Amino acid sequence: MPITLSELLRRVDPKTEERVEGARRRANTTVRNLLRDRTRLSFSFEDEGQRRVRQVSVTLDPGRPHNLQDIEFDDDILVLLELSKVRTLLEAGALRWSNYQSVNQMLAANESIQMQPLDGALFEHHQERFKELLQVLDTRDPLQKILHLEHDILGEYSYGTNFYGEEVGEVFIYWGIIGLVSDLLGVNVEDLTIVVLAHELAHAYTHQGFEIDGTQWESKRFKSVDKSVKEGLAQYFTHLFLTSKQDSFPDAFDAFEKLREKQAACYSTPALFIQFISGRLRAPESAVESGC
Numbered sequence: 073m074p075i076t077l078s079e080l081l082r083r084v085d086p087k088t089e090e091r092v093e094g095a096r097r098r099a100n101t102t103v104r105n106l107l108r109d110r111t112r113l114s115f116s117f118e119d120e121g122q123r124r125v126r127q128v129s130v131t132l133d134p135g136r137p138h139n140l141q142d143i144e145f146d147d148d149i150l151v152l153l154e155l156s157k158v159r160t161l162l163e164a165g166a167l168r169w170s171n172y173q174s175v176n177q178m179l180a181a182n183e184s185i186q187m188q189p190l191d192g193a194l195f196e197h198h199q200e201r202f203k204e205l206l207q208v209l210d211t212r213d214p215l216q217k218i219l220h221l222e223h224d225i226l227g228e229y230s231y232g233t234n235f236y237g238e239e240v241g242e243v244f245i246y247w248g249i250i251g252l253v254s255d256l257l258g259v260n261v262e263d264l265t266i267v268v269l270a271h272e273l274a275h276a277y278t279h280q281g282f283e284i285d286g287t288q289w290e291s292k293r294f295k296s297v298d299k300s301v302k303e304g305l306a307q308y309f310t311h312l313f314l315t316s317k318q319d320s321f322p323d324a325f326d327a328f329e330k331l332r333e334k335q336a337a338c339y340s341t342p343a344l345f346i347q348f349i350s351g352r353l354r355a356p357e358s359a360v361e362s363g364c
């Protein structure tokens with residue numbers, strides 16, 4: 073029987089919310105400081121004696137069941153989720169099972185370790201089975217479906233122009249989806265949270281951050297910009313943050329790379345990275361093929 077995304081989110085370990093919140097708290101200031109320094113955009117600006125300040129809040133939510141609650145997955149998703157949790161074991165088994173069998177045989181001939189060998193016939197086909205299960209995981213990859221439902225499904229930067237004509241926005245981190253995707257990717261919840269936080273805050277800085285002359289990117293124009301430009305910018309600064317802060321968050325870069333491999337092409341637009349490295353931060357508003 074098919075299973076809906078809402079049902080999958082209900083099955084995510086409720087402790088995930090606490091873990092996501094812990095990672096957000098730990099990385100929040102570091103991410104913001106780096107983004108401010110490297111984008112040279114600031115959430116505050118002194119305008120003829122008046123200080124204009126933007127507060128960008130980060131709110132945790134299980135996910136976006138509003139418009140995606142009825143999305144259905146084949147009933148193999150539950151087995152695939154459990155399989156994903158043992159991917160490392162499967163990979164090691166597929167690679168080194170014969171070494172383990174040799175050790176088992178050594179136990180019979182060597183009395184220095186007082187342990188009886190297991191009956192080899194019980195697990196002689198395990199190596200082949202590990203390989204088959206890995207192939208199942210790779211060919212039925214449910215991550216492709218989840219990550220392509222819509223862009224930025226792990227978090228969101230919601231923005232607009234308010235009543236006073238100010239550009240405003242806030243960040244949402246979807247802890248339920250992060251829990252689901254981290255299992256399927258085989259990465260830690262905390263590491264994936266840091267990637268999502270940096271990415272969404274990078275959207276906030278590129279949109280709301282004041283330039284040295286106090287200008288910002290108008291919401292209307294920001295909305296009309298090609299997704300590959302917006303995602304390229306966010307990915308560029310996320311990459312910059314993760315490589316600069318590898319000492320503080322050592323495994324988050326690995327989570328970024330594993331996630332990127334499964335995401336739409338616009339999350340890996342190298343042409344944009346080069347444009348922004350060369351200092352053209354706000355220039356391109358239409359790009360290269362979107363891929364989103």
Ligand SMILES: [Zn+2]
Nearest residue numbers: 224271303306
């Ligand atoms: Zn994004």
